[in-house]
Amino acid sequence: MTENGxxxxxxxxxxxxKYILGGSIIAWxxxxxxxxxxxxxxxxxxxVEVTSVxxxxxxxxxxxxxxxxxxxxKPVILVRTSGGELRAFSATCTHLDxxxxxxxxxxxxxxxxxxxxxxxxxRNISGPPPRPLDVYRxxxxxxxxxxxxxx
Amino acid sequence: xxxxxxxxxxWVDERVQLxxxxxxxxxxxxxxxxxxxxxxxxxxxxxxxxxxxxxxxxLLLYYKAGEEYAFESIQFLMSKVQFGWLIRSIHSxxxxxxxxxxxxxxxxxxFEKSYRKPREITWITxxxxxxxxxxxxxxxxxxxxxxxxxFATKVGTDIAGVxxxxxxxxxxxxxxxxxxxxxxxTRFFGFHVAVFPGIFTVLxxxxxxxxxxxxxxxxxxxxxxxxxKQKTMPFFPNFLLRDLLLWLIxxxxxxxxxxxxxxxLGVKADPFASAPAGIKPEWYFLxxxxxxxxxxxxxxxxxxxxxxxxxxAFAGLLWTLVPFWDRRSSRGEKSRFINYIGLFVxxxxxxxTIIGWST
Numbered sequence: 001m002t003e004n005g006x007x008x009x010x011x012x013x014x015x016x017x018k019y020i021l022g023g024s025i026i027a028w029x030x031x032x033x034x035x036x037x038x039x040x041x042x043x044x045x046x047x048v049e050v051t052s053v054x055x056x057x058x059x060x061x062x063x064x065x066x067x068x069x070x071x072x073x074k075p076v077i078l079v080r081t082s083g084g085e086l087r088a089f090s091a092t093c094t095h096l097d098x099x100x101x102x103x104x105x106x107x108x109x110x111x112x113x114x115x116x117x118x119x120x121x122x123r124n125i126s127g128p129p130p131r132p133l134d135v136y137r138x139x140x141x142x143x144x145x146x147x148x149x150x151x
Numbered sequence: 152x153x154x155x156x157x158x159x160x161x162w163v164d165e166r167v168q169l170x171x172x173x174x175x176x177x178x179x180x181x182x183x184x185x186x187x188x189x190x191x192x193x194x195x196x197x198x199x200x201x202x203x204x205x206x207x208x209x210l211l212l213y214y215k216a217g218e219e220y221a222f223e224s225i226q227f228l229m230s231k232v233q234f235g236w237l238i239r240s241i242h243s244x245x246x247x248x249x250x251x252x253x254x255x256x257x258x259x260x261x262f263e264k265s266y267r268k269p270r271e272i273t274w275i276t277x278x279x280x281x282x283x284x285x286x287x288x289x290x291x292x293x294x295x296x297x298x299x300x301x302f303a304t305k306v307g308t309d310i311a312g313v314x315x316x317x318x319x320x321x322x323x324x325x326x327x328x329x330x331x332x333x334x335x336x337t338r339f340f341g342f343h344v345a346v347f348p349g350i351f352t353v354l355x356x357x358x359x360x361x362x363x364x365x366x367x368x369x370x371x372x373x374x375x376x377x378x379x380k381q382k383t384m385p386f387f388p389n390f391l392l393r394d395l396l397l398w399l400i401x402x403x404x405x406x407x408x409x410x411x412x413x414x415x416l417g418v419k420a421d422p423f424a425s426a427p428a429g430i431k432p433e434w435y436f437l438x439x440x441x442x443x444x445x446x447x448x449x450x451x452x453x454x455x456x457x458x459x460x461x462x463x464a465f466a467g468l469l470w471t472l473v474p475f476w477d478r479r480s481s482r483g484e485k486s487r488f489i490n491y492i493g494l495f496v497x498x499x500x501x502x503x504t505i506i507g508w509s510t
Contacts, residue, residue: 041320042327042334070423073330077425091425095448096456097309098302101425112426113306114444128455130448 048072052148058140061086066102066109069147075099076136076147077109081120088136088147089122095129109133180383181390182369189259190367190390191397192252198398199249200355202405203287206242207344214294216340218333221296222419229416240409246288248405250435253281261473261493264480265368271474273365276358278471283351288433290343296336301420303432304339305331313456314464332422371483434508438500439463441507470496 050072061067064082068075068091075091079102089109091099098113108125109118116127123132139146153161163169181190213232215224228235257277260266266274289307293300308331312322327334369381384390432440442463446455469476479486 040324042323045328068423068425073422075423096306096313098306098426098430099424112428112430113302114440124448128444128446128448130454130456 052146055088055145055147057143058086058145059143061145064104064107068099068101071136071147077102077133078138078145078147079109079120082107086138086140086145087120087122088138089118089133090136091133093129094124094131094133095127100133176387177385179363179366179386181367181386183382183384184370186259186263186370189256189263191394192256192259193362194394195397195401196249196252196256197355197359198401199245199252200351202245202402203242203249204348206238206245207348209238210242211344216294216337218296218336221294221336222416225295225416236413237409240413241405243414244405244408244412246291247434248401250284250288253284254435257281258493258497260368262490263368263370264477264486264489266474267368267371267477267480268474270361270365270368273358273361274474275471276354276361280351280354280358282467283347283354285435287343287347287351288435290339290347292433293336293339294343295416296420297417298420298424298427299417299430301331301422302426302430304335306432307436308335310456310460313454313460315457330422371480371485431507434504437507438503441503 053069053071053076055061055067055069055078061078061080063080063084066077066079069078069088070076076088077091077100078086078088080086093100093111093113093116095111095114095116098111100109100111100116100118102108103110106117107120109120109122110116111127111129114128116129117125118129118133119125121132122135124130135150137148137150139148160169181187210228213224213228213235215221225239229239230236260274260277289304293304308322308325311325312318314321323329325335325338326332327338431437439459443456443459446459448455450458473489474481477486477489480489
């Protein structure tokens, strides 16, 4: 072999070793980082899927008022209009996740965080909310008010 | 016989050769000029950080993280523990003053263009510490688990969630789940007392070593005014003593604020209550909060929120990288453009903070 040939032979052997070393370092890093990154991600909690809750007796909800009802782990707002009609919406503002409230003086659903307003059909009518509130179904059985997810 | 401290000094000196260090400190001078007063704000910020470390450790002796304990433990701290109210009040007030003095420090450095070559790294570490300070504020705010903090955290983390692609995973990571719960509190507690202080201390170390090694920056236009005869003051002990005097005054101010305007605890967080009327973020987030109110829900087929957040992120990035695009200052030329940008930012922040505060 010529000197040049030997040099090339050594170079390719060195490259081979470099790749092996580099590859091992990357593999090692991946083996260390993967469990750490996976650990940072909180596991999904096995929640019981709630489809319907009993909100209470019809008489407990005054006309022209709103009440926050616990629906699984989410808040739902039950509004009784001045006409006496019961309507339920997700109480989570579609803007930035605050919990809305019923405003008697405005006759509207209002979010205190960024002054978002929804009408009594849950439609976003003013302020920053980008979408209407999700509508829940209200069923009255005898005296009791039930709220369930709309299909 | 030599005095005890001298013998101790010699004992250490013999082993680690302190001579070079002492000589270095002896040769350190602080330039005196019309703008020297701004040099004090870095030192005051450092002092306030030290107070946070000490009072933070004291609070740790009684604080219990967790949905069921956090609020109650602070209630206990403030009502039963001797001077518990004082320690907490000082910690809260110092947090606010720290952000204020850090802001003054940042803007003074910006207007003096002290970030220019060769002090780019000092500026970058300073900016990173400033962002961390906001993180400290945001995470610490949740720890008492009161109503205001609960909704502030919901909104703040939801804002992270609207960033395209990476937003949702970041939000889940911050909250420790899809909602703000006790899991969020645990994570924020960890960030606040371990992760952030650790990173902050490293950045602070680099920042201070660089300031010591490179000395104080001088305003671009000053040397000419003095025709090369720069007035200076030795750092040890002249400047340091002035620093210490100011620190003492600041400590007194803190005591007055903490005693006469004690920090409220508020109402315990209830995930099934409406957000209270008049809810507002801490003052240092107000200008962003107020801006988000003005951006319409939809803009250029984008959610207005997303646009606002991306704009703020972009502005923050540009601000942090100013040493790299302000070429004129690095060449030692005046750059009025930078002053206009700085002035605009200061006015914008002040005006929107006032509007946010008063509405």
